[in-house]
Amino acid sequence: MVNVLSLVKIRDNDIFERAFRRFKKSCERLGVLAEVKKREHFEKPSIRLKKKREEAKKRNFKTKKQQQRY
Numbered sequence: 001m002v003n004v005l006s007l008v009k010i011r012d013n014d015i016f017e018r019a020f021r022r023f024k025k026s027c028e029r030l031g032v033l034a035e036v037k038k039r040e041h042f043e044k045p046s047i048r049l050k051k052k053r054e055e056a057k058k059r060n061f062k063t064k065k066q067q068q069r070y
Helices: 016-030 032-038 045-069
Strands: none
Touching: 016 032
């Protein structure tokens, strides 16, 4: 588990919406929401491996398809 703190410094004449947008972008870059969604429900290790393999197949298929175009 990764503990990451997302900080946004508010400038002198900064409006709330702009600061909040910067905060959301920094959270997105750090992968906070993805981590929360991933840990929302317990996933058995076998299911996790199966998903990992499927993602690898998709990546390989995509790269092969791109290579064939050129």
